[in-house]
Each structure stands twice: as structure tokens, then as C-alpha cells.
Amino acid sequence: MTTDSELSMDDQSLADFCAKHGVDITPNKDRGVCKVVKWQGVDTEKPMIGDKVYVHYTGKLLNGKKFDSSMDRKEPFTFNLGKGQVIKAWDIGVATMQRGEVCWFLCKPEYAYGTAGSPPKIPPNSALLFEVELLNFKGEELTEDGGIVRRIKVKGEGFSNPNEGATVSVHIQGSCNGRVFDKRDVCFVVGEAEDVSVPLGVDRAMEKMQKGECCLLYLKPKYGFGKEGRPKMDVGPNAELVYEVTLKSFEKAKEPWEMDLKEKLELAVLVKQKGTQYFKAACYPQAVIQYQRIVCWLEMECGLGAEQQQSVKTLLLVAQLNLALCHLRLREYAQAVENCNKVIELDERNEKALYRRGEARLLRNEFSLAMDDFQQVLEVNPSNRAARGQICICQRKIREHHERDKKIYANMFQKFAEHDAKARKLKRKDESDTPEESDLGAKKQCPSEDHP
Numbered sequence: 001m002t003t004d005s006e007l008s009m010d011d012q013s014l015a016d017f018c019a020k021h022g023v024d025i026t027p028n029k030d031r032g033v034c035k036v037v038k039w040q041g042v043d044t045e046k047p048m049i050g051d052k053v054y055v056h057y058t059g060k061l062l063n064g065k066k067f068d069s070s071m072d073r074k075e076p077f078t079f080n081l082g083k084g085q086v087i088k089a090w091d092i093g094v095a096t097m098q099r100g101e102v103c104w105f106l107c108k109p110e111y112a113y114g115t116a117g118s119p120p121k122i123p124p125n126s127a128l129l130f131e132v133e134l135l136n137f138k139g140e141e142l143t144e145d146g147g148i149v150r151r152i153k154v155k156g157e158g159f160s161n162p163n164e165g166a167t168v169s170v171h172i173q174g175s176c177n178g179r180v181f182d183k184r185d186v187c188f189v190v191g192e193a194e195d196v197s198v199p200l201g202v203d204r205a206m207e208k209m210q211k212g213e214c215c216l217l218y219l220k221p222k223y224g225f226g227k228e229g230r231p232k233m234d235v236g237p238n239a240e241l242v243y244e245v246t247l248k249s250f251e252k253a254k255e256p257w258e259m260d261l262k263e264k265l266e267l268a269v270l271v272k273q274k275g276t277q278y279f280k281a282a283c284y285p286q287a288v289i290q291y292q293r294i295v296c297w298l299e300m301e302c303g304l305g306a307e308q309q310q311s312v313k314t315l316l317l318v319a320q321l322n323l324a325l326c327h328l329r330l331r332e333y334a335q336a337v338e339n340c341n342k343v344i345e346l347d348e349r350n351e352k353a354l355y356r357r358g359e360a361r362l363l364r365n366e367f368s369l370a371m372d373d374f375q376q377v378l379e380v381n382p383s384n385r386a387a388r389g390q391i392c393i394c395q396r397k398i399r400e401h402h403e404r405d406k407k408i409y410a411n412m413f414q415k416f417a418e419h420d421a422k423a424r425k426l427k428r429k430d431e432s433d434t435p436e437e438s439d440l441g442a443k444k445q446c447p448s449e450d451h452p
Contacts, residue, residue, distance in 0.1 A: 015062050015129050018106035025096050032111040033089045038131070041098025047137040048216075049082035049152035053094055054135040059128055067121040076135055082155065087112050089130070097134040105130045139218060142208055147220040148201045156210025156247065164293060165253030166190045168206055171246040172198065174233075181233045185248075191289045192274065197233070199224045200285050202243050206250075214246040256297050261308060264297045268315050275322060284326045291326070294319040317343055317350070324356045328363075336360040351380045358390060367397045 022034025047053050054076045058069040070077045079085045081094055089107035097103060109115065109125045117124040139149035162168050167189055174182035188196045193203035201223030209215065221227065224241040235241070256264070275290030298312050298319075324339035340357035343350050358373030371394035377387040 012062065012064060014104065015106055015127075018104055018129070022104070022106055025092055026111070027092070030108075032108045033092050034106045035093060035096060036104045036106075037101065038104060039100070039102040041101035041134065043099055046098055047081050047095060047134070048139075049095075049155050050140040051081050051137045051151060052078060052140065053081050053137040054078050055094065056133045056135060058131045060130075061122070062127055062129060080140065081137070082152070089128075090132075093130075094132065094134060097132070099134055099136060102131065102133045105132060139216075142205055143223070145220075145222075147223045148204060149218040150205060150208065151216045151218075152213060153216060153244075154212065154214040154246075156213030158210055160252070161208065161210060162190050162206045162247075162250040163252050163255065164191050164207070164289070164296075166206070166250050167253075168250040169248045170202075170206075171248060172202065173244045174199075175242050176235055176239050181235055190253075191293070192286070194278065194283050194286045197230065199241065199243070201241070202245055203286075205245065206247070209245070209247045211247055211249060214244065217243045217245060219243065259297070261301060261304070261312075264301075265311055265315070268294045268297060268319075272315065272318060272322075275319075279322065279326065282329075284329045288323060288326045288330075291319045291323045295323070313346055317346060321350075321352050321356070324353070324360070328356060328359060331363075333360040333364045337364075349376075349380045351377055351384070354380065355384070355387060355390075358387070362390065362394060362397075365397075367394045367401065370394050371398070 018034050018036050019031075022036045024031045024033070025035050026032045055078075056070045056076055058066060058071060060066050079090075082091050084091070087107070089105055089111040092111070093103075093105045107128045107130065109127055112128045113122050113126065115124050117126055122128070139151040142148040142150055167187060169185070169187045171185050172182065173180060182197075186196050186198060188198060188203075190203060190206045193206075194200070199219060201217055201219035204223065205215070205217050219241040221238040221240060224239060225233075225235050227237050229235045229237040229239060254263075259267070271290045271293050275287045275294075278284070278287035278290060294315055298316055301312050304312065320339045320342045324336045324343070327333070327336035327339060337357055337360045340353040340360070343353035344357070347353070354373050354377045358370045358377065361367075361370035361373060371391055374387040374390045374394065377384050378391075381387075
């Protein structure tokens with residue numbers, strides 16, 4: 001850490017100081033990036049590969065000329081560490097910092113903008129001096145809802161990742177509230193990790209990992225063991241989990257374009273059975289994965305013979321109908337409507353699709369649309385008593401909705417009326433309290449008062 005006298009140095013002296021006393025933080029130890037800590041951080045934790053980091057910085061040439069500063073923009077700069085989104089010196093340097101730390105980096109050209117520079121502000125072959133403050137960092141969110149957060153401890157090799165259906169060999173260590181409940185080597189098929197009691201969040205992260213990667217996965221209950229927990233592992237309901245996962249090896253599954261139609265149809269039958277197995281076990285997210293694979297394989301098939309086309313259509317109808325049912329169970333009603341629409345595109349009088357779309361719309365409070373769906377179900381099958389019952393529910397909900405609206409509007413109009421009445425009353429009061437200036441003026445001009 002620097003002293004007060006060192007803090008007051010000019011830029012050239014500071015650059016010289018960093019070159020002489022800075023710590024070489026490059027992997028090759030070629031003094032390409034030398035670091036001097038100005039202020040220590042507030043904790044010992046450091047960002048990991050893939051973390052989103054928030055920094056303030058000022059960059060200068062060695063002649064002291066400032067070429068950029070986030071402070072001038074009054075907005076922190078953010079990037080994902082170790083992903084090549086910034087110059088090499090930053091990926092190396094920020095990884096050594098603690099939250100709250102302020103430091104200087106002296107960077108050789110090959111760790112900055114190289115022989116090309118960054119015209120017009122940074123000339124070719126420029127060494128640079130940065131002052132960087134690490135404000136905060138957080139793990140990479142692998143899902144839109146933030147339910148799976150990854151922090152990479154050891155970067156993997158190559159650019160290939162497991163795909164859906166790949167066979168992976170991993171080492172896992174699961175913990176809950178600091179207690180390790182699972183530690184083992186295990187193999188599983190991506191999309192079927194539940195078969196070996198590996199949670200959904202670990203399964204979903206596989207497609208983002210590379211061979212040799214070791215990462216920490218922070219799982220919300222939805223991506224862990226859910227509201228049921230996992231009693232045999234002594235994990236309670238709605239538990240948040242942390243898994244350390246190392247991908248030792250994997251064998252990719254065939255991609256859709258690598259299979260002919262015959263192979264796709266054969267696999268689709270097996271995958272449908274797997275999805276049904278998960279559905280019956282109430283593992284709805286896992287069932288969704290299986291049914292979605294069928295859609296991925298067959299949805300774009302065209303130019304087929306009549307028999308092949310019918311086989312494809314039958315499997316797609318089943319997959320989309322089952323997806324709709326899964327999304328209903330997961331309370332993902334918009335997605336359920338979308339799946340039903342896909343079925344209706346193939347078969348406009350499909351009784352199950354119309355009924356399930358009606359259910360989803362009813363649960364979204366789209367009562368009129370839901371009632372239309374249930375009425376179409378009766379057109380297809382007049383003896384569907386469940387649809388008649390749902391129509392009654394829709395009618396009741398519509399009446400309740402109208403009654404509620406009438407009360408809301410009645411109260412609204414009553415408040416408006418009271419407000420207007422109060423305003424009129426205040427206006428009358430103001431008028432009665434106002435002096436009649438014109439009359440007073442007239443009295444002053446009265447001859448009997450101006451003359452004795």
C-alpha cells in the first residue's frame with residue numbers, strides 16, 4: 001500500500017514508481033502489468049471468471065494526458081471478467097482486486113491496445129497507467145429470473161460445451177447453509193440429472209460449461225429441490241443450495257441436423273416416455289425439457305410423405321399438449337397458451353388444446369377469451385361436462401368483475417361529486433368574504449360625504 005508522499009507524485013513519477021515497485025501480476029511474469037495498491041479493499045473475496053464487475057477508472061498516457069474516465073461520466077463501467085470484453089490488463093488486474101480496493105495498473109502495450117493503439121486518443125505502442133476502483137461484483141446469472149448464478153473458479157478448456165442429451169462426467173459437492181450434504185463423482189445425461197438426484201440447476205448449467213471447468217452454482221429453490229426438499233439428503237423445503245461442480249469429461253449427443261428423420265422419430269418416442277415418467281413424478285421442469293426436445297427435432301420437418309408427415313404431426317401434437325399441461329402445473333400460463341396455439345395451428349378442433357387454453361386464460365383472468373375456448377370445446381364435443389362447468393365459472397367471474405367495476409366507478413363518481421360540491425362551497429365562501437371594492441370606492445365619491 002502506498003504512503004501519503006507517494007500519493008502526491010506526478011503521473012510520470014507514479015508510472016516510474018509502479019514500474020520499479022509494482023507487483024508483476026501477469027501469468028508469464030513478464031512485468032506486462034504491474035500493480036500498486038492505493039487503498040486496501042473491505043473484504044478478502046475477489047471476483048471470479050464470468051463475474052459482472054463494477055468499476056470506476058481513470059486512464060492516462062505516461063505523459064500524464066487523460067484519455068478516458070468513468071468518473072467524468074459519473075457512471076460506473078461494467079463488464080464480465082475474463083471474457084475478453086476489455087483489454088488483457090484489465091482481465092488480469094481486476095481479478096486480483098478486493099471489493100472497495102483502489103489501485104494503479106501500469107500496462108505494457110501488448111496488454112493494452114498493442115501496436116495499433118486506439119486512435120485518436122491512444123497512439124500505437126502506448127504503455128498506459130490506470131487508476132481503478134472495484135466497486136462491486138456478482139456472479140453470472142444463467143437464467144432470466146436469477147435462479148442460477150455461476151462463478152467460475154477454474155476456467156475450462158476449448159470452446160465446446162455439452163448439449164441437450166450429452167453424457168457428462170462430473171464431480172459435485174452440494175451444500176446448504178454451509179453443510180455439505182452431497183459429495184461424489186457422477187455421470188448423467190443432460191436433461192435427466194434428476195435420475196441421479198442432481199438438481200435442475202446443475203443440469204441446466206451443463207450447457208454453459210467447458211471441459212475442466214470448476215464453478216460454483218448458487219441455486220434458488222426452484223432450481224434446487226423445490227418446496228419438497230430432498231429428505232434422503234437431509235435438505236429441507238425451499239432450501240437455497242450451493243454446488244461446486246467440475247466437468248471432467250463429456251460426450252455430445254447428436255445435433256438435430258446430424259440425424260435423419262427415422263432416427264428422430266425413434267428417439268422422440270423414447271423421449272416422450274421419459275417426459276411422461278417425469279410428469280407422473282411431478283418433476284414438471286424436467287418433463288418440459290424432454291417434450292421440448294421433440295419439438296426441436298420435428299417442428300421444422302417438411303417435404304415429407306403422407307405417412308411420415310402424419311407420424312411427425314402426431315408426435316408434435318402430443319409434445320405441445322403435454323408442454324401445455326406442464327406449464328399449467330408450473331403456473332406459466334402464457335407459455336401454456338402458446339403451446340395450445342401451436343396445437344390449434346395443426347388441428348383447429350383439438351379438444352384438449354382448446355380446453356387447456358381455456359384453463360390458462362381463465363387463470364390469467366381473461367374470462368371472455370376463456371369462455372370462447374370452452375364454448376368451442378362444446379362445439380367439438382357437446383357432452384364435455386367439464387367445459388360446461390368452466391363456462392359457468394367464467395360467467396360468474398365476468399359478473400363479479402362487472403359488479404366490482406360498478407362499485408369502483410360508483411365510488412369514483414361519488415368522490416368526484418363530493419369534491420365538486422366542496423369546491424363550490426369554498427368558492428361561495430370566498431365570494432362572501434371578499435370586500436366589495438367598487439362599492440367602497442363609490443361611497444368615497446358620494447358628494448354628501450365629500451362636502452359639508
